[in-house]
Amino acid sequence: MGRAHAKELSRSYAKGVIKVSSKFKAEDFKGIALSEEDFKEKKVIFSDIRAKAYYAWTAGVAISRFLSELKEGKIIARKCNKCGRVLIPPRMFCELCYRPTDEWVYVKDTGRVNTFSIAWIGVNASRLKEPLIPAVIEIDGASPGMGIYHMLGEVDPAEVRIGMNVQAVWKPKEERKGCITDIKYFKPIK
Amino acid sequence: MVVKTIAAIKRRVAIVGAGMTKFVRRAKETGKELAYEAAKMALDSAGLTLKDVDAVVIGSAPDAFDGVHMKGEYLADGSGAWRKPCFRQFDGGSTGVGVVPTAFWTVASGLSDVCLVVCEEKMSSCLPHPQYAFLTIYDPILVRPIGLNVAWNFAFEMKRYMHVYNVRHEQIALVSVKNKRNALDHPCAQLAAKITVEDVLKSEVIADPVRRLDISPTSDGAVAIILAHEGLAKRLTDVPVWITGIGSGIDTQHWTDRDLAYCKYLEEAARMAYRMAGIRNPRKEVDVANPYDPFDYKELQHAEALLLFKPGEAPRATEEGVTERDGDMPLNPDGGLLGVGNPISAAGLMRVAEIFWQLRGEAGKRQVKKDAVIGVAHAWGELMQKSSVVVMQRG
C-alpha cells in the first residue's frame, strides 16, 4: 500500500484547482436505455440462463417442534424466564436477553390483526382479479406484539380492520403435514 | 458499547470525487460496464487515475438481480479492482450507504490512501421481473410457503405508520409529488414527473394502501465515489467533504414481532452517527438530508427516526414545505429514489454522492437554497430492519 503518496499521483492538475462536478453536462452521464420492445423483438442479444439453485433448508430445534405441533393443530411458543416474553415464532435463545429460552408454551390459535394489506398484485407481481389479504397476526397467549405472518380469509376486504379478532382455519388433520400452510388462513371471530 | 468521536479517529477521511450513470429501467450496458462508467467518472472528477487507487470497495444488493453468484467477484474488473485489495459489502437496501463506512475505515486505519467505492445494480437481468428476486428474501420455512411480496410487506408498514400516527395518504403522497418534481432537474432521472397528490391517490392499487405512484421503480445503474485521507484530500481539492459520522443499526430477524410504525434501528444508527459527528441537535445542525425513499411513506418514517422531526410530525412538515429545496430542512432535493430511480445499492450511494455535490455547491438546479455545510445520507434495507447513516461536513 501507500502507492498513492501525493507526490506520486498521476494526475496532471494545477494545484488547488477544483474540477467542479456540476460542470457535468447531461451527456456526460453514461447509460443506454433499452425499451421493452428491444427485448421482445430480440433487437438486443442476451443470454438467457436459469440458475440451478435448489435447497432443503434445515428447520432446526425450535421450528421443527413448531411445525410438528401445527400438524397436531396446535401453536407452540417458547418462553424466556428472564424477560418473561412468550416468543412466537419460537426460538431456542432469546435475542434480547441473549440466553437460552426456558420452556415450551402452547398459545391459542386466535389473535388480533396487527397490520394487513389488500393486495391486488400476487406474489409474483402479476395482477389479481380478486385481492388477497396478507396480515400480521398477534397471537393470543404470546407476549404483546408477538405475531406471525399469514393470510386472512372468509372476510370482505372492506371489513378488515387493525385490531380485528381472528381465528385460525386449519386444514383437515389428514391433510396437515407439518407446514405453516397447515393453517389455511385466519378468519374473523364473529 | 463505545462510540468514539470523529476527533479520536486515526486519520480524517474525505470524499474527493463522485460519478454516476443514468438510471434506466433496462440498460444496454452489462453490470461491469455500468460500474466502469461510474468509476471512471468519479476518478475523472477528482483528477485521478486507477493507478492512484489502492483499494476498492464494491457495494451491490442481491446476487439474484444480476443473476450472478459472488457478484462482487464478477464486478471486480469493471470496478477497477484488478490485482488490488477489494471486497464487497452487502446489507440489502442499506448497502449503498453501509458501504461507505467500510471504505472509511479502509482509509482511516491507514491501510489505504485512496479508496474507490463502486455500487452497481442491474435489476433488469432478473426475469420475468426483478420482483422475483425479492421472493427469496423471506424465511423459507415460515413465510415462503404462504408467499409474500415486498409491496405487501411495505403495505404492512405503511398501514401501521398511518394507524399509529394518524397520518393520511394525502400527506404521504406529497412526498412522491415533491421527489418526482425535484427529479425533473436531475440529468440521470428515470421517473421525473410533474404530478399531483390526486394522481398518486388515483394511481393503480398495488397492495392497499400502496399505490403505483407511492413506489420507486426497478432500475439499472451505478454510482461511484472516491475517499482519500486528509493530507491527500487537501491537495486534491479546496472543498473536501469530510465524513464525520457513521452509524448502523439492525433489528431482530423476526419481523412479525417488530414495531412496524417506528424505525428504532434507524434511531440507534442515527444517534451513533450524530454522537460521532458531535451533533447534539440534528434538527438545527443538519442542513440537508437524504432519507431513503423507496416508498413515499419511508421518507417520512426515516426523517423521524433520523431525529429530524418528532415521530408522526414529518407529514405536517412536508405539507408546510419545510422539506422542499428552499425549505428549512430539505429532504431528497435531487428527487431521491422515487424520482431518479432505484438500482438498489447504486441508489443508496447516490444519497451520499448527492450530499457531496450539495455541500460543494455543485448540484446545479438541484442546489438547496440555504448554504449547506452538514448533510446526512441514509439507506434502509434487508427485511425492513437495517439502516446505515453517514454524516458529511464541508470544510
Add this chain to the structure above:
Amino acid sequence: MLEVAIIGVGWAGSKSCTPDLSFQEMVYEAAVKAYADANVNPQVDVDAFISADEDYWAGYSIFEEYVPDQLGAVLKPTWHITGDGLHALINAYMMIRSNLFEVVVVESHSKASDILSYAGIIQHATDPVYVKPLGGHPFYIAGLEMRRYLYETGVSEEQCAQVVVKNKRNAIFNPNAAYPAELTVEDVLNSPYVFSPLKALEVSSTAEGAIVMVLASGDVARRLTDVPIWVRGVGWAIDTPNLDGRDWGRAVYVEVAADMAYKMAGITNPRRQIHVAEVDDKFSYKELQHVEALRLCTRGEAGELLEAGSFYVNGELPVNPSGGCLGVGNLLEACGLSRALEVVLQLRGQAQGRQVEDAKVGVAQTWRGIPTTSGAVVVLSTEG
C-alpha cells in the same frame, strides 16, 4: 500504533452434516463459546459485528437479515461482507485500528448440506455471457489451473496426492475435523480423475460449522485475556474474475495479499519468520501453489519440501496442521476463519495432539474457490 488482537474464538462443527440445528442455532453455539472465551458480554461490551456469507450459499437473498439475533447484535451496528470470513476479520481489524471501535465480533458459517445443487451454484458464479452458456461442472476450472501449475513448476501428481495424505492424517488429531482419514499416495492416485489431472480424492468435501471470533484493541485485549493473539498484518486481493485474462499457473491474488500483510507485519523472510501456516487447500494442488505464493518457499519448490517432510506437523514449516479444507472440510465462506482458528489455537498452545512446537508467528490464508481469483492473508503472532 494501534494494536489489534483476537481475544476469543468459538466454533461449532465442523461436521459433514448438522440436520438437527438451524444455522441460527449453530451460530449461537459458536458465539456463546467465543464470548465466554473472550470474557465479554455481547450486548454490553461489543461495539460492532461483522459477518461474511453469500446469498446463494445460504439460499436466501439478503442473508444478513438473519444474522443479528444469534450474535446478540439486535439494535447494534452490523456490517456484512460477501466474502470469506477472513475478509470480515480484516474489516474488524481496520475498524479497531482506525480507533473507531474497541471490541468487534466476526462471524461466518457454512450450512452446506442445505444446498442440493452445489455445482449449479458454483457455475452460477461464472460470467453469464462468456462462460455460463458453455455449461459443464465448474470444477473443470480447477483442472485447467492444476494442469498449468504442474506444467510451469514441475510439481508432480504424486506430490499433489501427498497433500491429501498429509492433511487427512493431520485431521485425525483434530476433533473439529469432518474428514479425517489414513490414506496412501496410491489411494489418491488411484481415485478416478474428475478433471484430469485432478482426482476425486484431491477435492475437498463441503462441511458445516460456524466460527465466531472476538477482536479487541490492545488495551482491552490485555485487560480481558492472558493469551491475546495479535493481528500483525493483513492483506487481501482479487486478480481478475475473467477466465481469459487470469494467470493460470500462479496465485497472484495471494502474492499481492501476502506482500501487503508481510510489509505491515515487518516480515522480510517469511520462511524463517513464520512458524506455522494454514493455507487454502480446497484442491490438493492449491496448497502447494498457495505456499509458494506466500513466499514460504521458492516457486516449484513446494512439492519437494512436502516430500522431504517439511510441511508435516513436526517438520521445518508445518502447513495445515488442522487438516485444512481436505481434512476439516470445505466450510464455504467460513474456510478462512477455520484457517485462522487453527493458527490461534496453535499460537495459544491449545492444539493438543497436533501442536506445533514453539509456534509464535503464524499465517492464515484463504481463497474463495472456483471460479474466483480472490483471497486474503492474515499474519498472527503471540507478541504485540
